[in-house]
Amino acid sequence: xxxxxxxxxxxxxxxxxxxxxxxxxxxxxxxxxxxxxxxxxxxxxxxxxxxxxxxxxxxxxxxxxxxxxxxxxxxxxxxxxxxxxxxxxxxxxxxxxxxxxxxxxxxxxxxxxxxxxxxxxxxxxxxxxxxxxxxxxxxxxxxxxxxxxxxxxxxxxxxxxxxxxxxxxxxxxxxxxxxxxxxxxxxxxxxxxxxxxxxxxxxxxxxxxxxxxxxxxxxxxxxxxxxxxxxxxxxxxxxxxxxxxxxxxx
Amino acid sequence: xxxxxxxxxxxxxxxxxxxxxxxxxxxxxxxxxxxxxxxxxxxxxxxxxxxxxxxxxxxxxxxxxxxxxxxxxxxxxxxxxxxxxxxxxxxxxxxxxxxxxxxxxxxxxxxxxxxxxxxxxxxxxxxxxxxxxxxxxxxxxxxxxxxxxxxxxxxxxxxxxxxxxxxxxxxxxxxxxxxxxxxxxxxxxxxxxxxxxxxxxxxxxxxxxxxxxxxxxxxxxxxxxxxxxxxxxxxxxxxxxxxxxxxxxxxxxxxxxxxxxxxxxxxxxxxxxxxxx
Numbered sequence: 458x459x460x461x462x463x464x465x466x467x468x469x470x471x472x473x474x475x476x477x478x479x480x481x482x483x484x485x486x487x488x489x490x491x492x493x494x495x496x497x498x499x500x501x502x503x504x505x506x507x508x509x510x511x512x513x514x515x516x517x518x519x520x521x522x523x524x525x526x527x528x529x530x531x532x533x534x535x536x537x538x539x540x541x542x543x544x545x546x547x548x549x550x551x552x553x554x555x556x557x558x559x560x561x562x563x564x565x566x567x568x569x570x571x572x573x574x575x576x577x578x579x580x581x582x583x584x585x586x587x588x589x590x591x592x593x594x595x596x597x598x599x600x601x602x603x604x605x606x607x608x609x610x611x612x613x614x615x616x617x618x619x620x621x622x623x624x625x626x627x628x629x630x631x632x633x634x635x636x637x638x639x640x641x642x643x644x645x646x647x648x649x650x651x652x653x654x655x656x657x658x659x660x661x662x663x664x665x666x667x668x669x670x671x672x673x674x675x676x677x678x679x680x681x682x683x684x685x686x687x688x689x690x691x692x693x694x695x696x697x698x699x700x701x702x703x704x705x706x707x
Numbered sequence: 708x709x710x711x712x713x714x715x716x717x718x719x720x721x722x723x724x725x726x727x728x729x730x731x732x733x734x735x736x737x738x739x740x741x742x743x744x745x746x747x748x749x750x751x752x753x754x755x756x757x758x759x760x761x762x763x764x765x766x767x768x769x770x771x772x773x774x775x776x777x778x779x780x781x782x783x784x785x786x787x788x789x790x791x792x793x794x795x796x797x798x799x800x801x802x803x804x805x806x807x808x809x810x811x812x813x814x815x816x817x818x819x820x821x822x823x824x825x826x827x828x829x830x831x832x833x834x835x836x837x838x839x840x841x842x843x844x845x846x847x848x849x850x851x852x853x854x855x856x857x858x859x860x861x862x863x864x865x866x867x868x869x870x871x872x873x874x875x876x877x878x879x880x881x882x883x884x885x886x887x888x889x890x891x892x893x894x895x896x897x898x899x900x901x902x903x904x905x906x907x908x909x910x911x912x913x914x915x916x917x918x919x920x921x922x923x924x925x926x927x928x929x930x931x932x933x934x935x936x937x938x939x940x941x942x943x944x945x946x947x948x949x950x951x952x953x954x955x956x957x958x959x960x961x962x963x964x965x966x967x968x969x970x971x972x973x974x975x976x977x978x979x980x981x982x983x984x
Binding site: 536 | 789853859948
């Protein structure tokens with residue numbers, strides 16, 4: 458029997474969808490800034506495996522000669538990025554959502570299982586929980602990356618007023634490298650994230666917009682027997698009961 | 708927490724009847740529709756806000772609201788600013804020659820013998836002229852700091868010169884009263900801003916008085932142990948690790964003081980007026 462299960466609170470959906478365009482624009486304006494001194498590459502000696510970035514990339518995304526514009530957008534949107542992230546972290550702490558999101562000592566083992574499963578190397582079913590170990594690690598890491606971007610950004614934005622921070626991050630030039638590497642990290646996160654969302658299907662995606670998932674419930678026992686995606690398990694609610702009601706149960 | 712038992716526990720209110728499937732699916736449809744329309748509208752509102760922003764009249768090369776936020780950022784960092792915070796210094800062995808980016812204000816020949824720095828006293832019409840020897844008579848300060856270009860590169864340079872604050876303490880041109888003052892405890896009639904320009908007036912920068920009086924802001928005449936070369940700003944240039952390189956005016960010709968922010972070449976081209984570190 459199909460039933461609705463609440464998955465993502467409204468606040469988290471807002472933080473998620475505000476962050477998406479804002480971070481995209483931060484990356485884009487960041488590229489406008491980076492272009493003016495585009496010295497990073499992957500390689501050694503005279504061998505370059507990957508240059509950040511090839512001319513064709515710059516042209517495709519309209520990057521060249523926009524340093525001033527890039528800086529102005531970057532130093533405006535940084536506030537939105539920072540405040541949205543701060544509200545998200547505050548919300549997860551005060552609402553108790555952090556319980557689903559923070560990795561536990563089991564998460565790392567489970568994450569390996571999830572990766573093997575997703576690569577088709579393991580047939581073991583995925584854990585039936587709101588966020589599995591791999592998700593917990595990924596969603597917590599990306600928040601830590603956000604903190605890293607804010608701190609490394611501050612270190613290169615005000616390297617004298619926050620000289621202690623700049624020194625802590627290995628100096629002005631190294632802080633710039635950290636800031637850049639984290640950006641590449643977001644892009645890699647984004648690629649995996651999109652692939653996983655496509656794979657998980659509509660029900661899962663809709664939950665990030667509408668908040669709920671439709672699950673199959675055994676009408677006799679009221680047990681959730683099938684959900685198209687990772688289910689909100691023990692802590693989640695069928696219609697009225699909430700986390701507090703259940704804490705005594707588990 | 709549930710990680711011990713991956714299979715979901717039965718619902719607490721297992722006695723309560725489940726809702727009919729038709730009702731559940733109708734609610735799912737209703738909520739989906741509402742949420743997706745909401746997200747779509749929020750997206751359109753965001754796009755509309757963006758279009759509005761970029762259609763705003765420009766203020767020195769960028770839409771006015773962006774300029775206002777940059778200025779607010781500048782005020783915020785000045786509220787946090789402390790005269791005692793210093794830019795890190797490095798070993799002299801790390802000093803290199805900086806790239807010379809551009810020749811604004813340096814396109815004419817300069818005769819070092821006739822060069823003078825012309826400083827107009829705050830709130831007066833009188834202009835006082837200074838020779839390089841006048842500046843060199845002040846205590847010489849050596850400083851090995853990082854020159855940070857707004858393009859994103861940086862280089863450690865060994866600078867030497869006189870503190871601008873020492874110059875203004877000896878020649879009190881930055882106060883309305885014209886009395887000497889202690890840079891660490893500046894008087895109320897001190898000008899809030901200073902403007903510097905090349906002799907031809909083609910390159911000009913504006914500085915807040917905090918930066919002017921900072922102990923690492925130099926009237927610089929030596930780079931890496933040698934007198935400045937023309938392309939690096941001979942005979943006298945500004946050096947301050949509190950600002951991006953765009954404010955390190957080469958070949959200082961004039962200095963003035965003002966109540967409002969003096970014009971700044973790069974700020975007019977869309978950069979942050981403060982550009983402070």
